[in-house]
Amino acid sequence: MGTVKTKRMPRAVREQQMLDAAVRTFGQRGYMAASMDEIAELAGVSKPLVYLYLNSKEDLFAACIRREAGALTEAVRAGVDRELPADRQLWDGLRAFFTYTAEHPDGWSVLHIQARTHGERFASEVAAMREDIVAFVTQLIVAAAREAHRDPDLGEGEVAGLAEALVGAAESLAAWANATPGVTARQAAATLMNFAWAGLGSLMEGRPWSPP
Amino acid sequence: MGTVKTKRMPRAVREQQMLDAAVRTFGQRGYMAASMDEIAELAGVSKPLVYLYLNSKEDLFAACIRREAGALTEAVRAGVDRELPADRQLWDGLRAFFTYTAEHPDGWSVLHIQARTHGERFASEVAAMREDIVAFVTQLIVAAAREAHRDPDLGEGEVAGLAEALVGAAESLAAWANATPGVTARQAAATLMNFAWAGLGSLMEGRPWSPP
Amino acid sequence: MGTVKTKRMPRAVREQQMLDAAVRTFGQRGYMAASMDEIAELAGVSKPLVYLYLNSKEDLFAACIRREAGALTEAVRAGVDRELPADRQLWDGLRAFFTYTAEHPDGWSVLHIQARTHGERFASEVAAMREDIVAFVTQLIVAAAREAHRDPDLGEGEVAGLAEALVGAAESLAAWANATPGVTARQAAATLMNFAWAGLGSLMEGRPWSPP
Amino acid sequence: MGTVKTKRMPRAVREQQMLDAAVRTFGQRGYMAASMDEIAELAGVSKPLVYLYLNSKEDLFAACIRREAGALTEAVRAGVDRELPADRQLWDGLRAFFTYTAEHPDGWSVLHIQARTHGERFASEVAAMREDIVAFVTQLIVAAAREAHRDPDLGEGEVAGLAEALVGAAESLAAWANATPGVTARQAAATLMNFAWAGLGSLMEGRPWSPP
DNA sequence: CATGAATGAGTTTTCATTCAT
């Protein structure tokens, strides 16, 4: 499955091959356990070439994160039509998200797990992407309230907590769906929509659960 | 800051000191980056003693996982009274969970992050614990339906998905609460109850969201 | 000729063996070309032990410099009786110096050549030692003038330049004597005394050479 | 700061640019620490071209030594008029020498330090140059004796030692003068003439210092 | 029981050097 070893390719192509190999290795082994030797071999090049193009293990990892974060963001963005109703947007976004994470489990692992556990430099790059997504979901919640002609009795902090919980639930479900054979992206999205949209609806109708 | 160095303690005590040091180190540095040197020093013992008692880095890590998983499970179990109504049980369990993760961030990091990224052996040990918890939540959902005299139109798979989503959301919120100053365990639990219980209620009243 | 490989020695002894090996290797190959592998092998230990005791190549080199500078200084000091007349002191000091450099060519190379060409950190350590020696020689020149009941028409700067030239000449002669078979320490010292003492005498008698 | 990159220059010119870059790099970084990459970049050419013209790092270094040794020799030769009295010749030669070393510190470093510490091949090339100079100084000493109508009671070995000491002192003073701001070539030369010529004079007048 | 002494195997990284175009 490793990239076929061909000689003398343009730099841009080789760089992508290296990033492919790196994402796969980092995703499966983890940042620390991944060795530059393994990455180079999987990419079908010698180690010095990896260093020539990507500088260091850290830089290589950062490049992986940037590429994968961009790709995931782009996939979700492309799946959503901002003209449609809020629930439809959320549904489409979730499907795009679960589809992408299912098709790129290593990239998702790099973003979700590896990047968060190996230094501020990496964590902050992912945090930025995540904030984009949380902001998007927050907008949808507010839009949903408006569409339902409700004035949600929710403070800003509460909406943020909800968006955070929704995104967190999505992240967890992605891991679960990846690990559970037979669970499709569509099913994962439906489960979450059921759970979340109904809950939001109830909240907006003024029936929150309150602690005893 | 390490345990004070005292001579000749019973083996069980020494082992706990070692596990304390190991959990702290694994939690903060990650499994790969943690060095046996650092752990031994933090525990106030010599390295060979660590090997004598715990065998290897792998075994030491496994011991950490077992201890921490047990402690977390126990904390949640102790916080819940199985005689109370389902929503109260969930509320109490969530509070116990968020309290524990806030007070033992390194242990939680070991379970939630480290154990899942370093080989099947560790992942499966945590998965077992997690399944216990998901099973507990599943029971609560079913119990809630029964209490409400509803026949939930939910298949087993759907309930499982919901429980999974709930647990996943809790895990995400734990990380979020730990990282966000000013968010208490109680607040995290309230946010999630609001989100989840209302959603479950709507579902049971037969108003699920359905895909377009 | 390498140190015989014996097992389990006290740290202090091993450290000296390592320094011996390092001085020899640095002296013969130069700082950059010397490899830690070679040093460890010559010392009869494994590389990790070298790092355990001496930390890094830089620290190891610095330790060599410190040890060798101390030994050279001590050898010269031990060879001189500060109660004797100035010329006798200079003669004795030079003999001790040439003897030492002849017997420890690698140590001398480390101090004279290697330390000066690999970063301020090392250069300054040798510079400190050299300044000690230049100061000593300066004292002797002044003492010589006093003994001769002369008031040397020499400014401080000029005396410094002379001391510098004398020390420089000694350093060069050391290399020359080491490289020229059949030149003894005594001969090297005699050549320099002839050259220097007579010159100083002339200067003090007020017969300097003056530029055209 | 590197040579401006221009296309299609005659080989001889390109070679000089490469040697300029190499001398500078070797002089400042040292032989081992200098990288062919840096040299090629500083010369404004691609690495393969350096190899095409100069063959290898060793050959490149040797070419530097040859060029710099020739230039230094030539500078001294050009500064001296062989018709003038011996002391004047020495004075002029020293001034030329100190001037050259001050103006070409990297070249001087290559000759004085680098070449001597990286293998017999390079050392011997510098040694040859140095012997030329020592021979020249030896001639001057003999000529000085003749001019003074003295029959120096000095054996050949002694004269050689004196010349060696003088040259060595000059080399040391060159380093000292380069490192000490405010010391001009003229001052360095004056210091050494004072020291040396007076000493020689005394010797020839039959007042050598003799060991106790 | 406890530890100072020791290492094999691996890590990231760099460098002189060569082709194919």
Place this chain on the structure above:
DNA sequence: CATGAATGAAAACTCATTCAT
């Protein structure tokens, strides 16, 4: 001629692990 693409070999350094005392 000139260069972008590529690498074999080795460097400094680290770490989990084990004896001998």
